[in-house]
Amino acid sequence: MIDPTEPAATQRLRAQVAALRAQVTRLNEELALARGLLGAASNADLVEANGRLVISALHAEEAAESVSSELDELTRSSQRDALTGTPNRALLVDRLQGAMSQAKRHGNRAAVLFLDLDGFKPINDSYGHAAGDVVLCVVARRLEAALRESDTVSRHGGDEFVILLADVAQHEDARMAAQKILLAVAGPTRFGRLEQGLSCSIGVAIFPEHGQDPETLIARADAAMFRSKRRGPGGFAMHGDALTGDAA
Numbered sequence: 727m728i729d730p731t732e733p734a735a736t737q738r739l740r741a742q743v744a745a746l747r748a749q750v751t752r753l754n755e756e757l758a759l760a761r762g763l764l765g766a767a768s769n770a771d772l773v774e775a776n777g778r779l780v781i782s783a784l785h786a787e788e789a790a791e792s793v794s795s796e797l798d799e800l801t802r803s804s805q806r807d808a809l810t811g812t813p814n815r816a817l818l819v820d821r822l823q824g825a826m827s828q829a830k831r832h833g834n835r836a837a838v839l840f841l842d843l844d845g846f847k848p849i850n851d852s853y854g855h856a857a858g859d860v861v862l863c864v865v866a867r868r869l870e871a872a873l874r875e876s877d878t879v880s881r882h883g884g885d886e887f888v889i890l891l892a893d894v895a896q897h898e899d900a901r902m903a904a905q906k907i908l909l910a911v912a913g914p915t916r917f918g919r920l921e922q923g924l925s926c927s928i929g930v931a932i933f934p935e936h937g938q939d940p941e942t943l944i945a946r947a948d949a950a951m952f953r954s955k956r957r958g959p960g961g962f963a964m965h966g967d968a969l970t971g972d973a974a
Contacts, residue, residue, distance in 0.1 A: 807881040809859055810866035818880035818888055822940045825892040826933050836933040837891040837900040838940075840947035841869075841907065844925045844959035846885035853920060858885075861924065864915050872910035873903070888944060897932055897964065904928045904962040912960065927955040928962035936965045 805817040813821070825836040843865065850858040862885065869879040869887060878890040889907070894900050911926045929951030937943040946965040954963035 810863050810881045812866050812870075812887075813878055813880045815880060815882060815888075818878055818890060819940045821878050821892070822890050822943070825890060826938075826940075828892070829933055835894040835896070835935075837894045837903070838931045838933070838943040838947045839889040839891065839900070839904060839907065839962075840882070840929040840931075840944065840951045841887040841889060841911075841926050842928075842951055842955065843885040843911075844927055844955070849922055853922075857920065857922075861885075861915055861922065865911055865924065865926075868910045869907060872906050888947070894932065897935075900930050900932060901962075901964065904930055908960060908962065925960040927951050927959060929954060930962060930964040932964070 805814055806812065807814050822836065822838065828834070829836045843861070846858065846861070849861055862881070865887070866879060866881065869889065873879065873889065873891075876892045878892070880888045880890070882888045889903075891900060891903055907928060908926065911924055914921045914923050929947040929949065931937055931943045931947040931950065933943055936946050950963045950965045950967075954961045957963075
């Protein structure tokens with residue numbers, strides 16, 4: 727079934743795959759019939775017809791596989807940030823929903839970390855957007871290297887990233903992950919002959935204590951990040967924790 731919310735190009739490819747699969751099925755049915763006839767009376771015309779059907783079926787199967795591969799690639803690319811290659815918001819939300827379902831089944835937790843780079847605008851203003859793009863890609867790779875394969879790093883937009891920790895036993899695990907990320911992002915980044923130090927601010931929200939849906943968790947992690955940023959660069963805050971007398 728074609729999802730009406732999918733992009734038109736994806737819908738067309740899905741319809742093409744379905745048509746090709748139907749053609750392969752029909753050709754295979756004709757092949758089975760032809761082989762039955764050959765068993766009863768093997769003559770030159772039937773042999774030739776059988777050969778043509780075999781070739782047609784093979785071509786149709788190859789075409790279906792080709793279009794299916796193209797569809798898979800289109801689906802993958804539509805779920806990725808064009809610059810960093812990280813999952814986009816839609817894919818992150820999908821994975822977060824899956825992580826919440828798993829946490830419910832196993833009596834566990836999931837964590838959302840909202841990350842914003844400190845002082846990113848001056849990098850773009852001083853060195854240009856190309857330098858800013860380099861920084862974003864470097865940060866994405868550093869985040870991925872600092873986390874587990876089961877976790878997800880997603881570029882949220884601009885210089886913001888959202889991170890899903892899919893399996894968290896306790897709040898302290900999320901705090902330790904935030905500290906690890908702060909260290910991973912910190913450090914100089916080179917672009918050409920230039921070098922720029924980096925830091926970030928992080929907000930943390932935990933499922934199920936801090937929210938029961940992706941939107942709430944992301945919003946509360948975002949608010950906690952701003953609390954941390956008000957205190958100063960290079961730190962983190964968790965939703966609900968006291969910080970300079972205010973609350974996220």
